[in-house]
Amino acid sequence: SQRLLFGWLKRLPSEYFGRVVDVVQQFVSFVLTQPGQNQGDASAAVLMLRTLWDLNREMDGILPEWCFHNSAISQSADLQEHYKQWVVQQQEHVFSYCSYPFLLDAEAKRRLLSFDSQVQREVAMQELVAQTMRQGLPVEETFQQYLQFRVRRQHLLADFCGQLWWRLQNKPQCLRLPLSVDFVGELGIDAGGLRKEGLQ
DSSP states (O other), X not given: OHHHHHHHHHTSXXXXXXHHHHHHXXXXXXXXXXTTOOTHHHHHHHHHHHXXXXXXXXXXXXXXXXXXXXXXHHTOTTXXXXXXXXXXXXXXXXXXXXXXXXXXXXXXXXXXXXXXXXXXXXXXXXXXXXXHHHTTOOHHHHHHHHHEXXXXXXXXXXXXXXXXXXXXXXXXXXXGSOOEEEETTOOOOOSSHHHHHHHO
């Protein structure tokens, strides 16, 4: 019966196929935005949308991708939690909206990339602190060594690339952290301006 249903859906004109997608999208949005609804019901509808997405690809995209974006999911306050679940789903079988990226609009994906970058920085910071303490090294001086680029204006590119290569070989995790730039022979604390000047 499932095969017959999908075969029938594939033979629908784009207008009617689009209506089917729209009805399922409206159901997902209703479940997620109306109080008292069983959130688990949205999971089954999302799986249906996945099938419709696959069928749309088999039909060379008779519907544009934005038809599958769901604003309720894209704007959900739980999206970061779903992202965390998605990251660990290789170890655990969990449902996550992030397993279905076609549901997310560009803004939602941008927020998730920003969140992922923040998580990566926090992990890198914790790893660097733990490693530094295990080795009995002074934390502040070690961070300065790994995160601060000391460069000469006359040899900016050579100095920067040389120090970047050293970090790639010795402490690649520190490249996830915000760097600072110190111009040799000049006074100044890098609050973002020197870094921007050095990278221009």
